[in-house]
Amino acid sequence: MGDYALKFRPNHHPLVYNPFFFLSITQRKSLYIMPEIIELPTLQPTHHRSSTSLEFDSTSIIAPSVSVQTSQQHLDDISSFSPDQEVQLNPVDILPPVDGGRRAWLFLIAATAIEILVWGLPFSIGILHNYWTNTLFKGQGESTITLAATLQTGFLYMSAGLFGPLLTALPRWQKTIQVLGLVAASVSMITSAFATKPWHLIVTIGCFYPLSGALYLPCATLLFEWFQGRRGMATGIMYAGTGIGGTLFPFIMSGLLEKVGYKAAMISIGVGYLILGSIALIPIRRRIPLSRYEQQGGAGSEGIRRRPKIDWSFMRRSAMLMGSLTILLTSLGNFIPSLWLPTYADELHLTRPSGTGLIALMNAASVPGNALLGYLSDQLPLHIVVVVSCVGSAAACAFLWGFGVHEAQLVAFVIVFGVLGLSFSALWSKIISIISRDDPVAPTLIFSMFTFIRGVGNISSGPVSDALLKLNTLKGSTGGYGFHNYGVLLVYTAVTILSGGAAGIMLRGR
Numbered sequence: 114m115g116d117y118a119l120k121f122r123p124n125h126h127p128l129v130y131n132p133f134f135f136l137s138i139t140q141r142k143s144l145y146i147m148p149e150i151i152e153l154p155t156l157q158p159t160h161h162r163s164s165t166s167l168e169f170d171s172t173s174i175i176a177p178s179v180s181v182q183t184s185q186q187h188l189d190d191i192s193s194f195s196p197d198q199e200v201q202l203n204p205v206d207i208l209p210p211v212d213g214g215r216r217a218w219l220f221l222i223a224a225t226a227i228e229i230l231v232w233g234l235p236f237s238i239g240i241l242h243n244y245w246t247n248t249l250f251k252g253q254g255e256s257t258i259t260l261a262a263t264l265q266t267g268f269l270y271m272s273a274g275l276f277g278p279l280l281t282a283l284p285r286w287q288k289t290i291q292v293l294g295l296v297a298a299s300v301s302m303i304t305s306a307f308a309t310k311p312w313h314l315i316v317t318i319g320c321f322y323p324l325s326g327a328l329y330l331p332c333a334t335l336l337f338e339w340f341q342g343r344r345g346m347a348t349g350i351m352y353a354g355t356g357i358g359g360t361l362f363p364f365i366m367s368g369l370l371e372k373v374g375y376k377a378a379m380i381s382i383g384v385g386y387l388i389l390g391s392i393a394l395i396p397i398r399r400r401i402p403l404s405r406y407e408q409q410g411g412a413g414s415e416g417i418r419r420r421p422k423i424d425w426s427f428m429r430r431s432a433m434l435m436g437s438l439t440i441l442l443t444s445l446g447n448f449i450p451s452l453w454l455p456t457y458a459d460e461l462h463l464t465r466p467s468g469t470g471l472i473a474l475m476n477a478a479s480v481p482g483n484a485l486l487g488y489l490s491d492q493l494p495l496h497i498v499v500v501v502s503c504v505g506s507a508a509a510c511a512f513l514w515g516f517g518v519h520e521a522q523l524v525a526f527v528i529v530f531g532v533l534g535l536s537f538s539a540l541w542s543k544i545i546s547i548i549s550r551d552d553p554v555a556p557t558l559i560f561s562m563f564t565f566i567r568g569v570g571n572i573s574s575g576p577v578s579d580a581l582l583k584l585n586t587l588k589g590s591t592g593g594y595g596f597h598n599y600g601v602l603l604v605y606t607a608v609t610i611l612s613g614g615a616a617g618i619m620l621r622g623r
Contacts, residue, residue, distance in 0.1 A: 277561020349487020
């Protein structure tokens with residue numbers, strides 16, 4: 114029997130469009146078409162010189178010099194072949210669509226919910242700090258209570274940074290590590306309900322709650338798999354959860370403290386945190402599955418699991434240096450308003466809105482701010498969006514807060530700063546994309562480093578601002594610059610944020 118050639122039209126690979134079609138090449142060097150798997154009702158032989166063409170009605174594969182044996186004996190032999198006698202071409206795994214589809218949007222919704230849970234309490238810690246200082250532990254250990262509140266946010270950022278290498282080395286344990294972080298955060302809130310001394314808060318809220326960074330970190334890094342063209346928009350939506358949590362938690366916390374008391378309030382929040390977090394964890398999964406085994410060694414070697422290979426070359430790129438410097442400088446300034454604006458408003462005796470109301474409004478403004486900056490980062494070069502964010506928020510500090518001694522001026526400040534300054538983290542995904550250059554392992558490591566740097570900026574904001582408020586260099590100046598030594602602090606805030614924007618000019622790319 115002469116040679117046969119199977120012809121299919123270009124751009125219609127059968128392994129993609131017909132996952133049940135496969136070729137089995139045997140040790141006899143013959144190619145068999147499995148009749149029990151695919152039917153070829155329109156097969157028509159046509160002779161061309163020394164080969165024969167089998168025409169198909171829709172597609173064609175060219176495979177000259179491959180013989181086809183159709184005798185009943187050979188067809189009967191097929192069932193007798195063992196797996197080690199065959200080399201099979203398996204179909205390409207079909208992945209969920211990127212930038213859309215049910216699973217991508219479910220992931221984004223779940224990641225946003227976890228963002229609300231993890232960051233809602235730290236961004237409303239002022240409510241608890243006030244209760245601890247003035248009610249629960251009145252007149253005892255005020256500095257210890259302040260340290261517990263500061264450690265919660267700072268260690269949360271830094272712990273997320275430390276979990277990055279762990280999750281990179283043990284990717285198969287991701288879900289387990291997330292569950293452990295969820296349980297640790299829930300237990301920290303429940304046990305804080307039974308605190309009888311201020312140092313108990315350092316252990317529970319200050320040290321155990323930050324372990325929730327393990328719950329949060331995979332949400333931020335797996336987003337790189339689910340979104341590419343709309344990555345900035347998706348990041349903005351997810352980070353808007355911080356603003357939502359910072360807006361809702363103060364009112365939830367105040368309401369519970371007033372109606373059921375401190376102990377019942379903390380237990381209720383801890384239990385609710387565990388339930389809602391467990392539900393939100395269900396859609397958090399990879400788009401690209403990890404391969405179960407990788408083969409190494411000679412023939413007959415067993416499958417050996419290997420950790421993902423890490424390429425550290427991104428550390429030598431100038432974008433990594435500029436991105437780290439940008440985040441460090443902006444973090445040194447961006448936490449100052451959240452830390453001192455309530456005190457500033459109270460010293461001015463503002464009531465509509467009060468200091469707490471201003472913080473809630475600033476967090477609320479960051480919700481559309483995150484979406485806006487994320488969208489702009491998809492449409493414009495990154496360095497332009499970084500400059501817009503930094504210049505706008507620095508100008509708001511220098512002018513709206515700097516000369517703001519009335520409610521209207523401070524309301525305008527918190528809105529502008531919430532949109533442009535508090536939302537800066539929405540640009541992280543684009544910065545990471547430029548640095549990692551689509552390396553699938555690098556984003557987790559880079560993100561963890563960025564969160565650690567941001568934690569350094571957060572923790573240092575307390576002692577640095579404390580020292581600056583002791584300087585009366587601008588005493589007697591106009592507006593906030595001359596009010597209770599706030600002048601130097603305002604200048605420091607504006608300069609650090611503006612310096613971060615200057616470093617961000619070097620971040621070229623989209």
